Amino acid sequence: MKNYVLIGAGNRGYWMYADAIANRYGDVARLAGLMDVNEKRARFVSSQLPGNIPVYTDYDRMMDETRPDCAIITTVDRFHSEYIVKTLDRGVDVISEKPLTNDAVQLRAILEAERRSGKKVTVTFNCRYMPLICRLKELMNSGVVGEVLNVHFEWMLDTVHGADYFRRWHRRQENCGGLLVHKSTHHFDIVNWLIGQDPAEVFANGALRFYGADRRPHGERCSTCPRKNTxxxxxxxxxxxxxxxxxxxxxxxxxxxxxxCVFDSEIDIYDTMSLAVRYKQGALMTYSLIAHSPYEGWRLCISGTKGRLEACEFDTGVQAADPCFHIKVFDRLGGAMTYDLRKAEGSHGGGDERLLRMLFRGDLPDPLGQFAGTRAGAMSILIGIAANTSIREHRPVTLDELIDPNMLES
Ligand SMILES: NC(=O)c1ccc[n+]([C@@H]2O[C@H](COP(=O)([O-])OP(=O)(O)OC[C@H]3O[C@@H](n4cnc5c(N)ncnc54)[C@H](O)[C@@H]3O)[C@@H](O)[C@H]2O)c1
Structure with a gap:
């Protein structure tokens, strides 16, 4: 039986981790404490779960009293690094939600703390556990496209999911690095993992054209806004x-x-982003993210010396009605294969539950290398951090400018 504490008792902390430990993994895991700067929120979460989980607002007090084996960090992104470093320095392992952190200075502090403490940070890339992504990884590992030369990846957030990032803390670059770090860390990790290459240089453009900027007459918040019914x-x-x-x-x-309100002028993150990424081993990626699409989903094409793989997923809109995913693989002799995969139930395509089982029970093999640590966490956010710098300074940015590559060697 392992003892865990949860730092950040919000939506993800409650539904993904606290609920799972308290209701489904109680035979192998115990939640010894819940900590949040908002005591009321932590008390609410505790009240929803069995076991009278103690609530704290003081990190040190919680760690001293509960002596956990592992701390799960699900705070607002910009506080991840502070808790990761303090926890590692106490000799305790960490499970951190994505993004690992949101700037290069904090990233360096995490990597140094991991090295000096000898303890481990696991980064919970749940997308790696989605059946469609797993199938893509198997196909990539089987060599169907050969050496990867090019990636084309577009991600569309619709105006239900996408708009939500403009309502709360995500709307400020300082809290999460904008969507290119907060959200795209998933996408960049998927590509880095699928193609097995390391990003080297990024050129990016970003704009706020749909939300923010007092674009429409509005109130401070929806619940008191006279326009809320329309x-x-x-x-x-x-x-x-x-x-x-x-x-x-x-x-x-x-x-x-x-x-x-999503039309507040204090919003400073982008809603429309476009990147060109060069990988150290030679692949080139074009990537785009929009947060105002009529439907939610993504399209990914990977081309290589032997062929091309194409996949897509749609979560809303007419295309989402298809009960299957279809992966297409083309070879250069005119051959084509389609792999049909039935959609799975559960949050994030069933990925969340498989990840939880790996975290708490650890009884599944990991032939694809789904379990991720700080290196993968770093590589995925560094693309977004470099992109933010590139947009600000309008120039290509190398990852070596942001971090000494030796820090990323294991
Ligand atoms: N992997 C995924 O699919 C996924 C999905 C949702 C959220 N997340 C991640 O989970 C984290 C939390 O997101 P959320 O949607 O639950 O947000 P949330 O706003 O619901 O919860 C964040 C919590 O952190 C607390 N907090 C803020 N500053 C703190 C501090 N200094 N110390 C302690 N607690 C503090 C807030 O009071 C709040 O309770 C984020 O890092 C986010 O990226 C991941």
Missing amino acids: CEFAYPEENVPWVRGMYFDCEDADGYYRDR
């Missing part, structure tokens, strides 16, 4: 009981509004 972007979950308990009923403790 606005397409009114926050739809105000009356969901757990949302009320976790956010609306806890506002007086920290002023965290769950439903800020």
Whole structure:
């Protein structure tokens, strides 16, 4: 039986980890403490779970009293590194939500702490556990495209999911590095993992053209806005009981509004992004992310010396009705194969539950190398961090400018 503590008792902390340990992994894991700067929120989460889990607002007190084997970190992104470093320095392992952190200075601090402590950080890249992504990895490992020369990847967030990043802390670059770090860390990790290459240089453009900038007449937040009954972007979950308990009923403790207007002028993240990435081993990637698409999904094409692989996934819109995914592989002699894969149930395509089992039970083999640590966490955020610098300074940015490559050698 391992003892865990959870730092950051918000949506992800509650639904992904605290709920899983308390309700499904209690035979192998025990949640010894819940910590959050907002005590009310942590108390709400504790009240929803069996076991009377103790609540803390003081990290050191929690660590001293509970003596955990591992700390799970699910705070706002910009606080990940502070807790990761302190936890490693106490000789305790860490499970960190993505993104590992959101800037290069904090990343260096994490890598140094991991090295000096001898303890481990696991980064929870749940997308690696999605059946479609696993199948792509198997095909890539079988060599169907040969040496990878080019990647084309576009990710579309629709105006339900995409808009949500513009309502709360994600709307500020300083909190999460914008969507190119916060969100794209998943996407860049998928590509880095599938093609087995390391990113080297990034040139990027980014714009805020759809949300923000007082683009429409608006109030501070949806729940008090006179336009809420007619606005397409009114926050739809105000009356969901757990949302009320976790956010609306806890506002007086920290002023965290769950439903800020997506057209606020304080928003400084991009909603439209386009990148050219060069990999050290030679592959070139074009990547785009938009947060205002009519439908949600992605398209990925990987071309190599032997052939080309194409895959896509649609979560909303008419294309989402297809019960299967279709992966296409073309060879250069005119041959083509289609692999049909039935869609799986569960959050993130069933990926979350498989990841939890790997984390807490550890009883599944890992032939594809799905378990990820700081190197993968670093490589994926470094593309986004370099992209942010590139957009600001309008120039190509090498990853070596951001971090000494020796720090990423194991
Ligand atoms: N892998 C995935 O698919 C996935 C999905 C959702 C969220 N996440 C990650 O989970 C993390 C949390 O996201 P969320 O959606 O739950 O956000 P949230 O706002 O619901 O929760 C964040 C919590 O952190 C707390 N917090 C803020 N500053 C803190 C500090 N200094 N110390 C302790 N607690 C602090 C807040 O009070 C809040 O309770 C993020 O890093 C996010 O990237 C990952």
